[in-house]
Amino acid sequence: MIKENLIHIREKINDVLDKRNDELQKKSFKLVAVTKNHAVEAMREAIDEGVAAVGENRVQEALEKEAALGRAAEWHLIGHLQTNKVKQAVKLFDLIHSVDSENLAVKIDLEAGRLKKKQDVLIQVNLAKEESKFGVYREDLDELVQFVDALPNLRLCGLMAIMPQGGAEVLRPLFKQMYVLFTELKRKDLQNGNIQWLSMGMTHDFETAVEEGANLVRIGTGIFGRRQY
Numbered sequence: 001m002i003k004e005n006l007i008h009i010r011e012k013i014n015d016v017l018d019k020r021n022d023e024l025q026k027k028s029f030k031l032v033a034v035t036k037n038h039a040v041e042a043m044r045e046a047i048d049e050g051v052a053a054v055g056e057n058r059v060q061e062a063l064e065k066e067a068a069l070g071r072a073a074e075w076h077l078i079g080h081l082q083t084n085k086v087k088q089a090v091k092l093f094d095l096i097h098s099v100d101s102e103n104l105a106v107k108i109d110l111e112a113g114r115l116k117k118k119q120d121v122l123i124q125v126n127l128a129k130e131e132s133k134f135g136v137y138r139e140d141l142d143e144l145v146q147f148v149d150a151l152p153n154l155r156l157c158g159l160m161a162i163m164p165q166g167g168a169e170v171l172r173p174l175f176k177q178m179y180v181l182f183t184e185l186k187r188k189d190l191q192n193g194n195i196q197w198l199s200m201g202m203t204h205d206f207e208t209a210v211e212e213g214a215n216l217v218r219i220g221t222g223i224f225g226r227r228q229y
């Protein structure tokens with residue numbers, strides 16, 4: 001099933017990419033397979049089908065899986081990062097999508113410095129100001145960008161958003177706003193940054209996200225089926 005699901009999703013993505021015809025988006029595009037609550041065997045199958053990046057939202061679960069899988073794919077942290085898990089997270093993850101406070105950024109920077117690593121990070125934006133979600137509010141974004149960019153062991157690589165529930169008519173304007181923020185961020189003169197990723201779009205909304213400029217989508221259910229909790 002995983003193989004068929006991946007074929008189906010890639011077809012949909014490629015259709016949108018072809019229609020949109022943005023060379024940079026096409027060239028850079030990355031599908032992150034969200035593997036939280038899915039078994040290592042399923043992850044292996046996806047990697048065998050060419051999945052180059054896996055996304056997890058809990059550090060402990062990712063550590064256990066990495067012990068079994070190794071570095072066969074890039075590891076992305078897509079969920080909220082508690083400061084007491086930063087040390088393990090910096091060791092494990094190639095890209096941390098969920099930086100949303102100065103405090104967390106400082107802790108990641110410190111740990112990356114200890115490991116002599118440049119840690120790639122995205123800033124998570126909470127565009128719809130949902131209280132149930134993490135992420136920096138729009139009006140605080142510029143300040144956090146400046147702050148993160150000044151930390152020597154972090155490399156700011158773009159923005160991430162988790163959208164509210166809703167149909168395309170609700171989500172499209174939000175995706176559009178994210179794309180504007182991403183474009184503005186690219187134009188900024190940064191010291192450490194290398195802005196390249198706009199991470200948005202999940203199983204129920206990835207086509208709209210890609211239509212609006214996402215070049216990194218995070219898909220779980222659409223690849224692996226329902227998660228068992």
Ligand SMILES: *Cc1c(COP(=O)(O)O)cnc(C)c1O
Nearest residue numbers: 034057078202203218219220221
């Ligand atoms: C679980 C999760 C996803 C994947 O969601 P699906 O609906 O299963 O595709 C994407 N992003 C984040 C941050 C998640 O926590």
